[in-house]
Amino acid sequence: MATMQEVADRAGVSIATVSFLLNDTKPVAAATRARIEQAMADLGYRRNVVARALASRRTHIIAMAYPALEHKFGTSTAEFFTSAAEAAREDDYHLVLWPVGNDGVELRELLGQGLVDGVVLMEVQLDDARVGVLRETGTPFAMIGRTTELEGLTHVDIDFDTTVADAVAHLYDLGHRQLVLVSGDLDDPRFHAYGPWVRIGDAYRRIAAEHRLEIVVVECSDTTRAGHEAAAQIVRDHPGTTAVLVMNEFAALGVTAGLQRLGRDVPGDLSVLPLLMVPETAAMSNPELTIMRTPGPELGRLGTQSLIRHLEGAAPLPPQLVPAKLVPGESVGRPRSASAEGIGGR
């Protein structure tokens, strides 16, 4: 690998001038610029990022901290990561995925090594130990998600209110009046303070009340098997249900299959609408699920860009909330009662 000194020698300039050109940090005369660029091309020069990092005290590496123990890493998460990595690359940063625990211990360990300029925090808890670690060490960070205390914290998140409102409105407009929310299992220690589960539950209670709907919430863990059980519970305890909203994507697959196993047609007897899912997972179900599509690509990108602005001292982006959007599939239809009674118009 050629070094900057070799480029400078070949171009007949000093190493400083090469650096100025490369970083666009001081003006360089056109003729000089041409000679340097020629020399770089001739030598196939690529700047050594390690040396740059040491000299500038900026590694240009961003870590995406993902609690792989507590949360499955699936297609949904991959979307966040891939879009974040892409956004980082566009701004001359590397984004690396760090599987670190929720408690902040590993994170502190890693931060001490000075490898990263900043951290994108995934799967944020309402009161997140990692935030404390990041603040103590003075590490810039952005959250994809939100703690309860937010003052001064850079973040982006799903707009749960709009997501739930749109989902409920869609079902309501089709004529559904008896909904069930399959919510998270808040007894599970991984989730009792997990933002999305809490916020979706809160939003649902409020919005269902606005529509004067009876509020029925079934708790359910984040597995297909748990979804089966939730389906059984719905059929047994809430036989009049015409539509089911499901928070977790794995549970949603289970609810659908579970309803079918119990002889219910989806969407003939019951509609199923997952609140946070990606098309790939929706396609795993039969019928293919109608979903509120997780805005992973947008949020991965926005979160990373927010952090980078922070790192570069630019004016911070305002916190952004992005709703999941309805993507039609085959699991939502009009309720039988509506077709019979003519509710829902059109």
Add this chain to the structure above:
Amino acid sequence: MATMQEVADRAGVSIATVSFLLNDTKPVAAATRARIEQAMADLGYRRNVVARALASRRTHIIAMAYPALEHKFGTSTAEFFTSAAEAAREDDYHLVLWPVGNDGVELRELLGQGLVDGVVLMEVQLDDARVGVLRETGTPFAMIGRTTELEGLTHVDIDFDTTVADAVAHLYDLGHRQLVLVSGDLDDPRFHAYGPWVRIGDAYRRIAAEHRLEIVVVECSDTTRAGHEAAAQIVRDHPGTTAVLVMNEFAALGVTAGLQRLGRDVPGDLSVLPLLMVPETAAMSNPELTIMRTPGPELGRLGTQSLIRHLEGAAPLPPQLVPAKLVPGESVGRPRSASAEGIGGR
């Protein structure tokens, strides 16, 4: 952050001695050691990995190159990554995930920056452009998977022969005599030279012949939807089939659901046995699938360890092939014909 110089000052030694102790690279007197360790503890010292990297010309960072465009990143892949990251950490390395294209262009770009000591290659093609790039740049690497040309290349892979042999034997012993392999779509440019698809196909043809079974192969892409179509094709063109082996995990979900949609009971009418799947995905199906479990955790670890030995100049690990192992679920049973005719013993 404390620096090594500060530690040295506090312990009353030279910076070199601290370094020798930290790297265990020269003997240090017990008393000196105690003083240094005390100083490090007092200051909460953590070695700066960037400075270490520049001085030693070793970053201790390993990149896992994953072609995110060409291959979905799902739960299966996450297993490889997580176990590889864990193995790396145990040996004092960082493993970072790099989404880079199959053609080697991005890889070359990234390697030039000098950020990584070595690369773990995922989703290897039979003739992989990335291997050329790695060789040209002199970058140490290990493959999880195999090119056709293998001389001198560090690699680990799935033992497709044993996997297919065990799967076929299991079905054969249960009494199945009419099998179908749902194979990859080799017309798909992403896959026509993709090792696993080619090798499983080859192994199946050989092993089925050994069992004197008729060889039926249905091509199918890597989506649930494609699996539905494969199911239809099986029912239509191969009505006597009693068991289906499926290469791709998404396709396997689709085959199962597709058979059910066509009124077939799984496993009553047909058994379904995916050849490469993780339990999480198997649980998404109803009934839960019996699978050959992808040895992701073993291979991620072995591949990383092979690379690290290479990096440290230790005797190389021999190439290792690890078979997928049968994990019982509810999608494989005896064929109706066997129960009727008493084939299959016991």
Add this chain to the structure above:
DNA sequence: CTGAAAGCGCTTACAG
């Protein structure tokens, strides 16, 4: 617009 030089925080021959 360009250059000489200090310095980032370590590792590593070399010397003792």
Add this chain to the structure above:
DNA sequence: CTGAAAGCGCTTACAG
């Protein structure tokens, strides 16, 4: 067993 010093390949005041 320990230390003085060069050097890794850059960036960045400072000076001109």
